[in-house]
Amino acid sequence: MSMEIAIPKPVERENYLNKEYGVWSWLLTTDHKRIALLYLISITFFFFIGGFFALLIRLELLTPAGDLVQADTYNKLFTQHGMVMIFFFLIPSIPAVLGNFLVPMMIGAKDLAFPRINLLSWYLYIIGGVMMLHCMLIGGVDTGWTFYAPFSTNFTNSNFIEAGLAIFVAGFSSILTGLNFVVTIHRMRAPGLTWSRLPLFIWAHYATSIIQLLGTPVIAVTIVLVAAERGLHLGIFDPKLGGDPLLFQHLFWFYSHPAVYIMILPAMGVVTEIIACFSRKRIFGYSFVAFSSIAIAVFGFLVWAHHMFVAGMSVYAALVFSFLSYAVALPSAIKVFNWTATLYKGSIHYDAPMLYAFGFLGLFTIGGLTGLFLAALGIDVHVTDTYFVVAHFHYIMVGGAVMGYLGGMHFWWPKISGRLYPEGWARLAALIVFIGFNLTFFPQFLLGYLGMPRRYYDYSHMPEFQVLNVLSTAGATVLGVGYLLPMVYFLWSMRYGKPASDNPWNAAGLEWKTASPPPTFNFDEEPIVTWEAYNYEELDAPHKQEVPVAR
Amino acid sequence: MSEHSSSSPLKMYFAVFFALLAGTGLTVFAATLDLGPFNAPVALTIATVKATLVALFFMHVWHASEKLTKLVVIGALFFLLLLLGLTMTDYATRPWS
Numbered sequence: 001m002s003m004e005i006a007i008p009k010p011v012e013r014e015n016y017l018n019k020e021y022g023v024w025s026w027l028l029t030t031d032h033k034r035i036a037l038l039y040l041i042s043i044t045f046f047f048f049i050g051g052f053f054a055l056l057i058r059l060e061l062l063t064p065a066g067d068l069v070q071a072d073t074y075n076k077l078f079t080q081h082g083m084v085m086i087f088f089f090l091i092p093s094i095p096a097v098l099g100n101f102l103v104p105m106m107i108g109a110k111d112l113a114f115p116r117i118n119l120l121s122w123y124l125y126i127i128g129g130v131m132m133l134h135c136m137l138i139g140g141v142d143t144g145w146t147f148y149a150p151f152s153t154n155f156t157n158s159n160f161i162e163a164g165l166a167i168f169v170a171g172f173s174s175i176l177t178g179l180n181f182v183v184t185i186h187r188m189r190a191p192g193l194t195w196s197r198l199p200l201f202i203w204a205h206y207a208t209s210i211i212q213l214l215g216t217p218v219i220a221v222t223i224v225l226v227a228a229e230r231g232l233h234l235g236i237f238d239p240k241l242g243g244d245p246l247l248f249q250h251l252f253w254f255y256s257h258p259a260v261y262i263m264i265l266p267a268m269g270v271v272t273e274i275i276a277c278f279s280r281k282r283i284f285g286y287s288f289v290a291f292s293s294i295a296i297a298v299f300g301f302l303v304w305a306h307h308m309f310v311a312g313m314s315v316y317a318a319l320v321f322s323f324l325s326y327a328v329a330l331p332s333a334i335k336v337f338n339w340t341a342t343l344y345k346g347s348i349h350y351d352a353p354m355l356y357a358f359g360f361l362g363l364f365t366i367g368g369l370t371g372l373f374l375a376a377l378g379i380d381v382h383v384t385d386t387y388f389v390v391a392h393f394h395y396i397m398v399g400g401a402v403m404g405y406l407g408g409m410h411f412w413w414p415k416i417s418g419r420l421y422p423e424g425w426a427r428l429a430a431l432i433v434f435i436g437f438n439l440t441f442f443p444q445f446l447l448g449y450l451g452m453p454r455r456y457y458d459y460s461h462m463p464e465f466q467v468l469n470v471l472s473t474a475g476a477t478v479l480g481v482g483y484l485l486p487m488v489y490f491l492w493s494m495r496y497g498k499p500a501s502d503n504p505w506n507a508a509g510l511e512w513k514t515a516s517p518p519p520t521f522n523f524d525e526e527p528i529v530t531w532e533a534y535n536y537e538e539l540d541a542p543h544k545q546e547v548p549v550a551r
Numbered sequence: 552m553s554e555h556s557s558s559s560p561l562k563m564y565f566a567v568f569f570a571l572l573a574g575t576g577l578t579v580f581a582a583t584l585d586l587g588p589f590n591a592p593v594a595l596t597i598a599t600v601k602a603t604l605v606a607l608f609f610m611h612v613w614h615a616s617e618k619l620t621k622l623v624v625i626g627a628l629f630f631l632l633l634l635l636g637l638t639m640t641d642y643a644t645r646p647w648s
């Protein structure tokens with residue numbers, strides 16, 4: 001009854017990849033799937049740039065003395081690492097690549113609501129990215145990704161204004177993506193696809209889009225204010241001119257704490273899809289998982305000043321924000337419990353996407369729980385601005401969000417490319433990423449707890465920190481290998497991989513009911529939805545024979 | 552969409568436009584006066600009125616029939632309130648300033 005849309009697949013069917021060829025057919029495309037691939041290529045490029053800076057940071061910290069780079073070069077390394085990874089990789093990663101590709105397909109639409117705006121958003125991203133590259137080539141910025149006033153407004157002699165504008169422009173790209181998703185999800189759902197039948201990936205992207213729409217303008221304004229103070233000496237943050245430096249931090253974190261949820265919510269959406277598919281079960285507590293995404297989006301706006309506990313803010317306000325920060329952990333915990341309950345008595349398949357999802361579960365949980373440590377005022381005073389904080393957010397952003405991104409890339413790669421990747425290699429890569437990640441970042445919890453400050457390039461007064469730092473650098477090289485592998489076999493599979501069937505995992509979801517790769521307008525006939533999400537009890541187990549395991 | 556253009560003729564746009572110009576003039580004029588503690592509140596009041604005009608008329612919120620549009624506006628205001636309100640928990644309770 002429900003499977004009518006499945007289409008018999010002749011070889012070399014016309015699809016979005018082979019419909020047109022040539023550079024302009026890509027650069028002027030309005031097809032959300034092609035734009036997703038444009039984003040994929042561009043964010044991968046920036047991921048490697050950011051990774052290169054990370055490598056240099058880790059090499060410098062291999063020895064206690066500041067011997068590889070100079071102090072101000074080191075400042076630029078961690079600044080550019082942070083700015084590139086956050087604004088040019090992680091924020092666009094899942095929404096602009098997987099979200100772009102999948103949101104219309106999952107809701108049975110032909111495209112996003114505003115295809116041209118979608119293309120515009122990619123161009124804005126590229127303009128911002130080119131500005132950031134240019135800024136790095138002419139010397140880079142040394143303010144930290146947080147560019148706190150008064151350093152950014154009065155003191156740094158690096159080129160902050162260009163970097164700020166780059167982030168400003170990229171911010172509008174992010175706003176447009178969010179706008180497109182909100183309108184698309186409201187307006188373009190297939191007949192029968194009610195809100196309570198939506199895949200939770202869609203709920204997660206809806207919540208993400210709300211944050212992008214409400215938060216990003218604030219960082220844009222903040223950047224303009226910093227530029228105005230720096231360039232025109234308006235008194236906004238400088239007390240000498242009647243301003244207040246903490247106002248900067250309030251404005252900055254009003255966006256940047258919610259921004260961490262722009263990075264993690266889509267990953268949660270990805271993981272929800274993967275866990276349902278590879279435990280062959282309906283997601284436990286669908287509506288709780290759905291509404292916890294919205295709750296995260298809203299509560300996420302109430303906790304920002306936990307980044308400012310020692311900055312000289314009012315202690316009473318600090319109490320309020322500490323309490324609220326505990327509250328924001330609740331919806332995240334609801335999700336973790338519901339995923340775990342979904343696994344319970346599921347028939348679990350350990351395919352590569354599922355390995356990443358497992359990695360996500362464990363690492364995100366550690367990241368979230370250490371967030372609670374930091375939300376406690378007493379502990380935060382001890383570990384703020386140490387490597388403990390660095391480990392906390394890397395567990396969430398790399399252990400959580402990047403794991404989710406990689407899991408999603410593996411899960412939907414057969415749909416995106418029409419090819420299967422070598423499963424054995426993919427499992428190996430997942431394992432290497434997991435090991436490398438923990439080796440890199442777990443020692444940083446210890447270092448921070450012992451008192452190693454973040455953003456120092458020289459710790460020769462504390463040579464006993466070296467062992468843990470060496471472990472961390474060693475882990476980073478392992479992690480690097482783990483990230484290179486998927487690059488290699490994804491590219492390999494585009495030429496040599498076995499052709500994928502329409503639904504190699506036997507997954508639920510409309511995106512699996514059309515061809516792999518899909519035709520330009522996604523569906524040959526508009527689908528009509530008569531079933532609930534995750535109706536796995538009606539589907540067979542994954543077609544094992546189609547996923548050869550190389551051993 | 553088309554219904555808006557009939558109910559919001561060119562005349563109205565110009566009226567709003569000149570009101571905004573007047574507001575700008577007023578802001579400049581107010582900047583030349585020293586109102587002591589009222590300097591910022593006066594400037595902010597003028598700016599708020601102007602922003603409201605833009606939202607109501609140029610952004611068509613006034614004639615919007617869609618409930619969703621209203622929800623968006625209310626939502627945006629609510630989050631602005633959060634930004635201001637929670638920031639004030641800091642500024643209003645600093646014992647030392």
Ligand code: HEM
Nearest residue numbers: 260263264306307325329368371372374375384385393396
């Ligand atoms: C479970 C909820 C969470 C809580 C209670 C929490 C709490 C905190 C606190 C209190 C800090 C400030 C520590 C300090 O500077 O002394 C912090 C830093 C940070 N957190 Fe979280 N966090 C949570 C989730 C997340 C998530 C989901 C992400 C990212 C996806 C994230 C990313 C960050 C980042 C990037 C920083 C450091 C920013 C910087 O100073 O450069 N956190 N967290």
Ligand SMILES: [Cu+2]
Nearest residue numbers: 257304306307
């Ligand atoms: Cu935060």
